[in-house]
Amino acid sequence: MVTGTGKAHLARADRLQKATGALATAAMAAMDDELPWFGQLSAQDRSWIGLVAQSGITAFVDWFRDPEAHSSMPTRMFGSAPREFTRVISLHQTVELLRTTIEMIENTIGDLLPEDDVPVVREAMQRYAREVAFAAATVYAQAAEMRGAWDARLEALVVDSVIRGEADESVRSRASALGWTGTANSEVAVVVGRAPSSDTGGTNVADAVRHVARESGADALCAMQGDRLVVVLGGTSKPVETVQRLTDFFGPGPIVVGPVVPDLMAAVTSARAAVAGLRAAPAWPAAPRPVQADELLPERSLSGDGHARRQLASDVYGPLTLGDGVLLDTVSTYLDSGGSIEATARALFIHPNTVRYRLKRVGDLTGYSPASPRDAFTLRVALTLGRLLNPDPGSSIL
Structure with missing residues (x-):
């Protein structure tokens, strides 16, 4: 009622x-x-x-x-x-x-x-x-x-395309939709490290990575791939400096920065080197964090990376074979003599100052100083690979 x-x-x-x-x-x-x-x-x-x-x-x-x-x-x-x-x-x-x-x-x-x-x-x-x-x-x-869930899936798809070498204009368009502002000539580097612990939250990590990268003047695409975190950095010619601000977002272990490439379409080269570097990084426990993939060339070559083997053979061994080959003989003898200039000079019947001059020329040509233990190791591996891949010094590197 x-x-x-x-x-x-x-x-x-x-x-x-x-x-x-x-x-x-x-x-x-x-x-x-x-x-x-x-x-x-x-x-x-x-x-x-x-x-x-x-x-x-x-x-x-x-x-x-x-x-x-x-x-x-x-x-x-x-x-x-x-x-x-x-x-x-x-x-x-x-x-x-x-x-x-x-x-x-x-x-x-x-x-x-x-x-x-x-x-x-x-x-x-x-x-x-x-x-x-x-x-x-x-x-x-x-x-x-x-929208956040959709953007995360799209970002993961873009990063996966870069890793697998399938980047094309559609990938660039998708990256642009995610806020990627890089132009066709914007330099790109791929960074790979271990994923953070599960309780950190993948989406929050991706947001934080993008925010810090943006503060550094760089673009960033970020995705979790199993136990690794992949970051594609754009718009920066010094990616290591940017990654130094991102280290806290990665899990424990090495962080490898691939070489800088001209644009997103060529990012597979950087990604391939970074992934190979992450696989080989445990062989160099004292490696800096982050470490550039090219600093891991000897470890990468020993772990089966054919690209690293060819790079060492062509960029390090190759220049030493030019001319009369005295630089190759000098650095080889120097390494076999335990890094002793006097022993090298006696073995080659030359003055020690001549040895010093030739070793300096080796460093100028290859970028590796024989006097540095780390560089000497790289040179030793490069000489070994060069002889395996190019038994005849007069022929071109395979």
Whole structure:
């Protein structure tokens, strides 16, 4: 049985329902007058917003009539909007729409309803507006979460294409959609290290890597691939300096930086060297962190990396075979003599200063100084590989 108070409330709700058409028309007019960006939207977008406004006003009337029976109305009112609604206007603009509509209703109901109805409706509108604001925030949060999940999958696909050497114009387009600003001539380097522990959260790590790289003036694409973390850096000719700021986001163990290549299309060369370097890095426990893949050439060659073998043979052994081959004989004898200049001079029947001069020439030609233990090891491996790959010094390196 409906009491007198209940009948009065239902009558008030009926009067409010009759005014919904006028309220919706006034809401659209208020948006057009008070929000400059609203008039710049397309007719279709404005019609969708009008539909949401009409739905919201109708939902408010139903909720006002029976709040318990229509408690989900504030959330359901956005169901009439297409999925693209959140891409058309921002959350800030949505709040402006809600504020404009609520202010319009509060200023208009005095002309549409009896004086006794106005305070009750205004109080109800304030309660309802709070629920609508929470509903709007939920809609945008869900949309952002979906976009974040999609972006993460797209980013993983781009990084996988780079690793597998399948980068083409479509990969560049996808990278651009993810915020990659590198031009066709933007230098790129691939970085590979162990993935952080599972409790760190892969998505948060990727966001942090991109943020720090951006602060360093570089682009970054990041993806987890099993137990390794792969970062593609762009727009930087000194990737090691950038990676030094990213080391905390990797798991324990080596971090290998591939060589710099001209653009994203050539990034497979950098990726291949970085992956091979990560596999070979345990053979050099004292390696810096991060370490460049080219610093691991001897370890990479010993672990089966054919590219590293050919690089050592052509870039280190090859130059030493030019001319009369005295540099090759000198450095070979120096290494066999345990790094002794005097022993080398006696073995070659030359003055020690001549040995020093020739060793300096070796360093200038190859970039490796025989006097450095680490460089001497690289030279030893390069000479061994050069002789295996090119038994005849007069022929070209395979």
